Amino acid sequence: MDRNYLFTYIVPLIGAFVLAAGIGGAVLGTYSPVQNTFGLCGSPDMTVFGPEESPQTTSSGGFEFPQFAYEELSDPARSAFEEALRSPTDRHSVEGTLSPDEREALLTGSVVIYEGTEYYAAITPHPCVNVTPLLLPASLLALLVGGVGMLAPIAWRRRVGRPLHGGDTGNVRSGLALFREGPYEGVGLIGSFGAASVVGLVPLIGPLLGGSIVGAVAPTTRRAAVLGTYLGALLTGILAVATVLLPSAFVFVPPLVVTLAPLVGPPNAQGVTILVVLAPLLLAPVSAAATRRLTRSL
Amino acid sequence: MIGGGVLAGALAVCALVCATYLARTIGWPATVAAGSSRQARSDGGYARRMAVYTGFDSHGKESGLFRWLTTVDHKDIGLLYIFFGAAAGLWGGTDGMMIRTELLTPASDVWSAGTYNGIFTTHGWTMLIFFVTPVFFGIANYFLPIFIDADDMAFPRLNAIGFWLLPPSLVMVRGGLITEMVGKILGLVIPIQYIDFLFALEPPELGWYIYTPLSVTATNPQVDIALLGLHLSGIATVMASINFIATIFVERSEETTWADLGIFTWSILVTAGLALFAFSLLGSVLVMLLLDRNFATTFFAIDGGSPLLFQNLFWFWGHPEVYIIFLPATGLLSTILPKFSGRKLFGYKYIVYSTLAIGVLSFGVWAHHMFTTGMDPRIRASFMAVSIAIAVPSAIKVFNWLTTMWEGRIRLTAPMLLCIGAIGNFVVGGITGVFLAAIPVDLVLSDTYYIVGHFHFIVAGFIAAMMMAASYYWYPILTGRMYDRDLARLQAVIFSVGSAITFGSLLILGQLGLPRRYASYPEQFAPLMQVASIGAYAMGIATLMWLFNMLQSYRVGAVVTDADVWDLKRSQQFSREWQWFEKRLESDYGIVPTAPPAEEIRPSAQWETPERTPAAPTAAEDFRSIARDAVVGAAGGALAVTLMSAVLGAATLLGFLQPPLLTGLARILGIEPGTVFGLPVSLVLGFAVFYAGGVIFWPTVFAAGAGRFPGGNRVLVGLSFAMLLWPGFALGFYSGQTGFALVAYLGSTLLAHAVYGATLSASFEYLNDRYEIASVL
Numbered sequence A: 001m002d003r004n005y006l007f008t009y010i011v012p013l014i015g016a017f018v019l020a021a022g023i024g025g026a027v028l029g030t031y032s033p034v035q036n037t038f039g040l041c042g043s044p045d046m047t048v049f050g051p052e053e054s055p056q057t058t059s060s061g062g063f064e065f066p067q068f069a070y071e072e073l074s075d076p077a078r079s080a081f082e083e084a085l086r087s088p089t090d091r092h093s094v095e096g097t098l099s100p101d102e103r104e105a106l107l108t109g110s111v112v113i114y115e116g117t118e119y120y121a122a123i124t125p126h127p128c129v130n131v132t133p134l135l136l137p138a139s140l141l142a143l144l145v146g147g148v149g150m151l152a153p154i155a156w157r158r159r160v161g162r163p164l165h166g167g168d169t170g171n172v173r174s175g176l177a178l179f180r181e182g183p184y185e186g187v188g189l190i191g192s193f194g195a196a197s198v199v200g201l202v203p204l205i206g207p208l209l210g211g212s213i214v215g216a217v218a219p220t221t222r223r224a225a226v227l228g229t230y231l232g233a234l235l236t237g238i239l240a241v242a243t244v245l246l247p248s249a250f251v252f253v254p255p256l257v258v259t260l261a262p263l264v265g266p267p268n269a270q271g272v273t274i275l276v277v278l279a280p281l282l283l284a285p286v287s288a289a290a291t292r293r294l295t296r297s298l
Numbered sequence B: 001m002i003g004g005g006v007l008a009g010a011l012a013v014c015a016l017v018c019a020t021y022l023a024r025t026i027g028w029p030a031t032v033a034a035g036s037s038r039q040a041r042s043d044g045g046y047a048r049r050m051a052v053y054t055g056f057d058s059h060g061k062e063s064g065l066f067r068w069l070t071t072v073d074h075k076d077i078g079l080l081y082i083f084f085g086a087a088a089g090l091w092g093g094t095d096g097m098m099i100r101t102e103l104l105t106p107a108s109d110v111w112s113a114g115t116y117n118g119i120f121t122t123h124g125w126t127m128l129i130f131f132v133t134p135v136f137f138g139i140a141n142y143f144l145p146i147f148i149d150a151d152d153m154a155f156p157r158l159n160a161i162g163f164w165l166l167p168p169s170l171v172m173v174r175g176g177l178i179t180e181m182v183g184k185i186l187g188l189v190i191p192i193q194y195i196d197f198l199f200a201l202e203p204p205e206l207g208w209y210i211y212t213p214l215s216v217t218a219t220n221p222q223v224d225i226a227l228l229g230l231h232l233s234g235i236a237t238v239m240a241s242i243n244f245i246a247t248i249f250v251e252r253s254e255e256t257t258w259a260d261l262g263i264f265t266w267s268i269l270v271t272a273g274l275a276l277f278a279f280s281l282l283g284s285v286l287v288m289l290l291l292d293r294n295f296a297t298t299f300f301a302i303d304g305g306s307p308l309l310f311q312n313l314f315w316f317w318g319h320p321e322v323y324i325i326f327l328p329a330t331g332l333l334s335t336i337l338p339k340f341s342g343r344k345l346f347g348y349k350y351i352v353y354s355t356l357a358i359g360v361l362s363f364g365v366w367a368h369h370m371f372t373t374g375m376d377p378r379i380r381a382s383f384m385a386v387s388i389a390i391a392v393p394s395a396i397k398v399f400n401w402l403t404t405m406w407e408g409r410i411r412l413t414a415p416m417l418l419c420i421g422a423i424g425n426f427v428v429g430g431i432t433g434v435f436l437a438a439i440p441v442d443l444v445l446s447d448t449y450y451i452v453g454h455f456h457f458i459v460a461g462f463i464a465a466m467m468m469a470a471s472y473y474w475y476p477i478l479t480g481r482m483y484d485r486d487l488a489r490l491q492a493v494i495f496s497v498g499s500a501i502t503f504g505s506l507l508i509l510g511q512l513g514l515p516r517r518y519a520s521y522p523e524q525f526a527p528l529m530q531v532a533s534i535g536a537y538a539m540g541i542a543t544l545m546w547l548f549n550m551l552q553s554y555r556v557g558a559v560v561t562d563a564d565v566w567d568l569k570r571s572q573q574f575s576r577e578w579q580w581f582e583k584r585l586e587s588d589y590g591i592v593p594t595a596p597p598a599e600e601i602r603p604s605a606q607w608e609t610p611e612r613t614p615a616a617p618t619a620a621e622d623f624r625s626i627a628r629d630a631v632v633g634a635a636g637g638a639l640a641v642t643l644m645s646a647v648l649g650a651a652t653l654l655g656f657l658q659p660p661l662l663t664g665l666a667r668i669l670g671i672e673p674g675t676v677f678g679l680p681v682s683l684v685l686g687f688a689v690f691y692a693g694g695v696i697f698w699p700t701v702f703a704a705g706a707g708r709f710p711g712g713n714r715v716l717v718g719l720s721f722a723m724l725l726w727p728g729f730a731l732g733f734y735s736g737q738t739g740f741a742l743v744a745y746l747g748s749t750l751l752a753h754a755v756y757g758a759t760l761s762a763s764f765e766y767l768n769d770r771y772e773i774a775s776v777l
């Protein structure tokens, strides 16, 4: 076979499928320990339907659902039941172990009598990923082999002295300059502004990150600062409205400050809230301008 | 905390620097030093400033962010649509990868079952509403005014509003995920109980068709926000549709008649018409659902209303929606395929008619999504009939595409490879649709993976592939540069093959009876499910390759120095957008157009090359040549039918064929039984008629139509002619064989026909050469 054809198409084609075959195993193999470590699995979710919806499920044809009084439930089941009732999504995870019988009954779905009313409760299991130990190394090998196969065209082109890009490369635009100058300027800004205004809502870290996202694609340092100011104003506005609607939104910050910097001592909650709300005004423009400056050469 | 932020920022910058450094060291850009702005032209001159061409000018426009926020230029809005749609597509694609990852294992262990339900719901919405339609509307926005020689869309401001309603509606539809993500990120540093409110919104777990009663009783407040978002996007789509219809009707230039409209323009017109009616309806359904959820109305309630009413209304939008996303893709295929086949689109008119037919029929088939709901069987049967009928116009398209390629000068560029793969995928997707339209089949397969396979062959293997094809085909116009062709070809193949693997496995799984929409499944399906996931990852890889190619080629791709990038002038297909591009290159960048001038293109409606008319022959010459043709035809026919009879005779002796069938004719004519030459009269008569047909009738048909039968050389032409006759013969002489006898019967008659066709054309060819007969062949 023509070697040019072989290395340009056939080898990377096979490589791509080998790579694809490795992805699944690699993901499961690495995710499995992470899942266990962070407790992302194991506890089933309990869903509870109130008196209005439950008859739809329980009265549908010929099946007798097990019945429990609320008091008969185990502790974990009880607290999950209450949390689920309170939750807008009718669902909460069950922390702790259920007895086999209870688990069995809840898996099929049960009627729970709580304060004299019938509720329908059911759990959905969420077992942990469990893969054979050999899967991960085998998949990583597949990733490696596939990756090498997919990169073969680059090596081949280099060997025969062809430009690495399939077209003849005559002229190069810098990466970020795409967005900074030339007619596409601004397209990137719209997207980055949107992303930044979501990311920026995270207290204190957010405005810094958001500012640098906007700054990276801003045309000049000065424009970066201006855009950062807009962003900061927007974020402060959103946070202010959020605090008015949900006064307790930022109560979590003071204890956090204490854990992170014990020497400072417990700060005043109101002061912290004001700080969090106003911080974007300063942080966003500064980080935007700084990012633009630091990435001048890109 | 601030330290963390600084660290994260520094990391981001560092990653950027490293990426650039890496790109430089592994050799991008390859040969020429950065920044050279002079580009050699074929005539030895230099093209000025082409290096800064980016696809459109900014003459007289605002610059920067302000420009993009305020633009009403159809090209700019088109690009915004395309960027938005592509971003949504990547997001929805991530959902798809997550779905396939969960399904790697039989248990619902990777994500929780609830998360899985949420992902497949938002995957559907994102792809159908925020990916496909925006990308097609973007392409149409950019190119449609150019195709019909209009200055802009009919209502530029409406156009801008139509686009700007989409980002907020996407955020509304998917808001639950955004808040949950922020919550999860925060959750790493903050005790969860403080940020509980961020988890109040969860992705709805309803499936994209939000069936009642579940969608009424689901308490998740995100459902309401998502419904409002869908409503908003519907309004945006209606606005855009009105705009397209108005543009095509009133903004065409004087010279652009209806017959000059390209297929893409036609399909956008039909699409917009469909969308106008379908999305208005969707709006009212969504409002009714919102009222049921929040204001205690009972439109869809079990008591006092009807959940089935919801299904009817939903699919009255839903099925046309299927064609709203499908038709523009066929328009793209019909536009791109001929360019790389070197032939005009075969049967332009029929493609237009079939598009219009699909447009009308698509409103009459919605109940095929509800065959299992127990409606009146008579109504059900009529929906089955219309659903099967709608396959006809789709099949017409396929035949026209195949005939366009037949005998063409095919160039396997990346867009062409994608077109070819897409036709293949569409055939599978379409045929499975026809199966599903048959009630007995649907009752078994409904709600299994077969459905998922059916429509994904089309939405992914066809629609998404055509978007990629269009992006390659028009890349030079959009960016002034060329993409990496090798990479693109590879990508095209991986994508098409990947979708066939993935969705082919789903079809099999469905036939084995695996129901759709469960996070867990029985152990024995695992191998096929894993194959499907591998195919899906391959498609993911191909998508990333596409993305990389688009971005990287924008930076380092070869600068276009001749508007005829695809060598279209040679086949007289240098169509309007390329002429526009050529003018632009000339006026703005001083690139002189190459010969021949662009005026020499043919309008879309005219699909055959005008033939040179030979000098009219005199009557005597005419007669002599006709006589000679006739003799040659009869001679060839006699030889051919003799050989064919030999094959058929042998088959009869072996018992594959029933001779009495030949004798039927005598009975019809009422001829008395008797014998001639010791054989029954009826048999002789039947054979004589058969033989005469083979000598006179079929050669004449062949000679008259030879130019139109497909095939490379004449023997192939003859073979394909015979293959057209064979089914008729096989049907006519069939005498109830089954099993091996049937196979033998079909095989021997097929062979006989092949012998006939090949002999006929070979003898024609020989005699023609020998006696220099200028026949039609």
Ligand code: HEM
Pocket (backbone or CB within 6 Å): B209, B322, B323, B325, B326, B368, B369, B387, B388, B390, B391, B394, B429, B430, B431, B432, B433, B434, B436, B437, B438, B442, B445, B446, B447, B451, B454, B455, B458, B459
């Ligand atoms: C050849 C013509 C076609 C016919 C006869 C046909 C027939 C059908 C039938 C009967 C169903 C319902 C199956 C069930 O749920 O039991 C269905 C589902 C579907 N079809 Fe088609 N189809 C055709 C073409 C298309 C095209 C071109 C698309 C393009 C995108 C498409 C997309 C879909 C989708 C998305 C669904 C599933 C909806 C869902 O349940 O989630 N179909 N088709």
Ligand SMILES: [Cu+2]
Pocket (backbone or CB within 6 Å): B318, B319, B322, B365, B366, B368, B369
């Ligand atoms: Cu349908």
